Amino acid sequence: EAGVAQSPRYKIIEKRQSVAFWCNPISGHATLYWYQQILGQGPKLLIQFQNNGVVDDSQLPKDRFSAERLKGVDSTLKIQPAKLEDSAVYLCASSLVRGPWGGYTFGSGTRLTVV
Amino acid sequence: SQQGEEDPQALSIQEGENATMNCSYKTSINNLQWYRQNSGRGLVHLILIRSNEREKHSGRLRVTLDTSKKSSSLLITASRAADTASYFCATVNYGGSQGNLIFGKGTKLSVKP
Numbered sequence: 001e002a003g004v005a006q007s008p009r010y011k012i013i014e015k016r017q018s019v020a021f022w023c024n025p026i027s028g029h030a031t032l033y034w035y036q037q038i039l040g041q042g043p044k045l046l047i048q049f050q051n052n053g054v055v056d057d058s059q060l061p062k063d064r065f066s067a068e069r070l071k072g073v074d075s076t077l078k079i080q081p082a083k084l085e086d087s088a089v090y091l092c093a094s095s096l097v098r099g100p101w102g103g104y105t106f107g108s109g110t111r112l113t114v115v
Numbered sequence: 116s117q118q119g120e121e122d123p124q125a126l127s128i129q130e131g132e133n134a135t136m137n138c139s140y141k142t143s144i145n146n147l148q149w150y151r152q153n154s155g156r157g158l159v160h161l162i163l164i165r166s167n168e169r170e171k172h173s174g175r176l177r178v179t180l181d182t183s184k185k186s187s188s189l190l191i192t193a194s195r196a197a198d199t200a201s202y203f204c205a206t207v208n209y210g211g212s213q214g215n216l217i218f219g220k221g222t223k224l225s226v227k228p
Contacts, residue, residue, distance in 0.1 A: 040220070041220055041221075042203050042205075042218030042219050043203075043218045044218070045215050045217070056215060091157055091158070093157075101146065101207075102163065103160030103163055104158075104160060104216065105160065106150075106159070108155075109156070109157050
């Protein structure tokens, strides 16, 4: 089966600019997650979708981050305006089973550098 | 929030040797999962062990879980250079409202040919 697709692979922007990341999960996976992974750390959950509804965005910095999942398939994560501390890899994952009761499938991520 | 902590932070071994990584967590869990991440890539799910299981095998991987000590270990036998990667444990709070995977900081494994 095709994996989780993410684009772009790399992005370099200046602080205060905006940026958007795209994710296409595995077909049939209703649950989609965005994680932020800062260098040297484990991934941190930003937001979880079930179909096109948000089920957990408690750790999403909503003053600058936003995410949507139209039609319950593709998802975009946006940062506006970006800060230096947003430099990280943004990982998208999907799962067949709602919640962490099975394994997640991750995309290769988007590496964001804010200068 | 609960977080697994891996130990050691870094491990360097020779090809053919066994590699053991440990994970400790703080509160009761429903399951514990191990993931591998190659440099510059996404995470790959390796194995899931449920709270009522004590040991699980998958190929050269062996995972144990000791809920009384709130710890798990991942053993990779007969390691290969291709096993070089970071390994993360991820835990789930038992009975959490939604339940999400929370990752530790990982163990960086280097296998030298």
